[in-house]
Amino acid sequence: xxxxxxxxxxxxxxxCISDALSISQLMAVVNLPHKLLKYHLDRLLSFELIQxxxxxxxxxxxxxxxxxxxxxxxxxxxAVLNGVVGLAQPSPNTIEEVAVL
Numbered sequence: 001x002x003x004x005x006x007x008x009x010x011x012x013x014x015x016c017i018s019d020a021l022s023i024s025q026l027m028a029v030v031n032l033p034h035k036l037l038k039y040h041l042d043r044l045l046s047f048e049l050i051q052x053x054x055x056x057x058x059x060x061x062x063x064x065x066x067x068x069x070x071x072x073x074x075x076x077x078x079a080v081l082n083g084v085v086g087l088a089q090p091s092p093n094t095i096e097e098v099a100v101l
Contacts, residue, residue, distance in 0.1 A: 005040070012030055013044070013070070014071060074082065
């Protein structure tokens, strides 16, 4: 079964939250070829959901604070659609911030 763009983006964000990963590490974790991963990274970078850090000779990818918030909202939306109840309600100010995307 194919994953949607949103599912792939969520898996990239989830992988980059705890540790900054290199592109090759991220390819293995999210199970994507380089060309597709590069497309999704460019897309996430344009929305400022991830950032690149230079460590030695390697570029490391990590999630930004905005990316972490977007991932939380995505997970809540999926949970609501799947019938899970009892989620925290976001404040109106944060909804406006995410709506900018």
